[in-house]
Amino acid sequence: MVLGLQGQRTASVLHFLCCLWAIFALSHNIGLPQSARREREHTYGGHWKHLTFLNQVLQTILFVLCVIIDVVALCSSSHEKMISSLLVPVRDYIFSTFVFPVGLFVAVVFWGLYAYDRELVYPRELDEVNSVWLNHSMHTTILPLLFIELLVCPHKYVRKTKGIIGLTVFTITYLCWIIWVNYASGIWAYPVLGVLDTPGKIVFFSIAYLIVLMFYFLGRLLTKQLWGK
Template sequence: MTSILRRVYHITAFSWYAFIVKSLAAKDGEELPPGIFVYGGPWKYLTFLNLLLQMSFFGLAAVNDLQPGKNTESTLHRCKDLLFSVFAFPVGMFVVALFWSIFAYDRELVYPATIDTFFPPWINHAMHTLVLPILLGEVLVQPHVYPQTKHALAALGVVGFAYLFWIVWVYLSVGIWVYPLLGHFSTAGVVGFFFFNMSVVTLFYVLGDKLNRHLWSKDLNKMMAKAM
């Protein structure tokens, strides 16, 4: 029953994210507010990149479910666990937490009211709210083997710096910050904000690891014993 539930959950989550990504991609080329999809289209937004990340993870998880037996040592299984533990969970939780924190303070800094005309509320919640319960659901349906913390944080740091370089490149190319909030910071402020965000992502990584261990300690011990 648990195996069937896991398969249904992964296929459903993958289908949901594929639908959302398709819906957003269809907006490209429409008459949107100035600067929304200028230079890089939706690819410059962490929210959109996170949707692709979540879709990729659940797609990989669904394919992994089709493997015969419980081959926890397969390359596919290890890639799935790595993608979830290091990227999908901490980045997804970060997107939800940061977006709604800034939105509650002043939505114009992250999601201007003019966008509501083009993206109805359900899309906003699909991008910035439902990510959280879907991730928590994944934590509940199966255990994940986490890598060494230093390796995980190094990978997160590389990806974080790559994204920082990308949004700075967009600004230098077209003079528009991906998020209006960044326009209120000095250069030092942008750097400080980046490191603050990386600290929050790190905390979410640690949270995911602790939740995983708390819920699945017995299963993880068995998996580790088989690997030795």
């Protein structure tokens, strides 16, 4: 698959629209009102202890980079090579190593747990705080954004070892963070962790890591099928 000038313009428009939506959804997540439960949750770590929020931040950063690269490519050809050499590797690494596997993980695991028992991940009392559209902006619309980016923009993957190390460091860092939040405040970022004993948590974390790693390899495979080398 190769993008001509018209394809580049189309990709630029899609990037711009995705960027606007990502910023809009992120800003509304930050501006959520606080019920009594959410006020307690905000006493330590705030939004930053939720993978959903971190994923929204990563997606927003990605699409901001995409828009910058597109604008320079279409409007300032003299600076395109310099900007591309600086930003394109960063864009590709963020998408391939973090945004695609983490975003897919958030959507699949959230709705999987929600279908099994929503109280484990999204208690009913949150319906009084979060509107339906806002819940979908955090856990559903992130999915089409991933595949739009996958389809309209070729991403160069780093070597598997570097990609796996980057994703593993991110995963371990996040797990250490939510464990620390619980140690410091007694708050689990997700209700499901509150009902599991220590062996159960270890199994849960291990399965979660294997799933996100599987999604990383899925992203590599899909990119190769769509764009070749």
